[in-house]
Amino acid sequence: MQLQVARIGKPHGIRGEVTVQVLTDAPEARFVPGAEFHVEPAKFGPLTVSSARWNKDILLLGFEQVADRNRAEEIRGAKLFVETEELDDDGEEGWYEHELVGLEARVGGQVVGKVTALNTMPAQDLLVIEGADGKEILVPFVEEIVPEVNPEDGYVLLTPPPGLFELNSADEGEADGPEGNGAGA
Structure with a gap:
């Protein structure tokens, strides 16, 4: 690989x-x-x-x-x-972009979008999520906000603080998805 x-x-x-x-x-x-x-x-x-x-x-x-x-x-x-022969299997860190792209982004049981990229930044990495409305949302890839990555079942679980999706959206949008996010967090 x-x-x-x-x-x-x-x-x-x-x-x-x-x-x-x-x-x-x-x-x-x-x-x-x-x-x-x-x-x-x-x-x-x-x-x-x-x-x-x-x-x-x-x-x-x-x-x-x-x-x-x-x-x-x-x-x-x-x-x-x-x-590489094999990827890191230590569990904690070691997610590569190709392992994350395409996974559903879920808040609670609700699908709120799909992972489209991983931006590697100096301070912390950002997951790029395409919301159900097609807008790009940047989510800090930290354990507090992304507590579970499950490639076998095809999803990442998000626990965003209230307002994160509105703040990190590329464009201010409809409130139906993000409101559900606050309730599920």
Whole structure:
């Protein structure tokens, strides 16, 4: 199984280095010289790390296959993947986006939407939920608000505080779904 660990950002300098958006908890272990990544789109890969360094809070990578800024600009936006035999099975942390996308979002017994993405943020991750009305809702992916993730039965259980759906909705909307959420919490 392939697991996305980074997305390539803009070029840095003239020697082919690029910034990367890190999507792994262990960048020091993953991004070392000699590490090879599958790339999406496939026409840009595979890529082999030749150098890795931090510039403040930004990881800069050099690849053996990228010699200059022009080539670095071509691979901008590409996704880097590693091959994994099995996923974390420690139970507490270790949910990957592909395990969450498509799960029903429930408050109590009521389905309030579907998980469409996981935004990995510096402070905390956010579940992106598409509500029944089609609006995007951002939900902090913390145990207090998402106490249960059940991929076998196809759902995540939410216990949002009152007003969370209205506050974190991309657009102010109808109150029928969120009112039910407050009652179920």
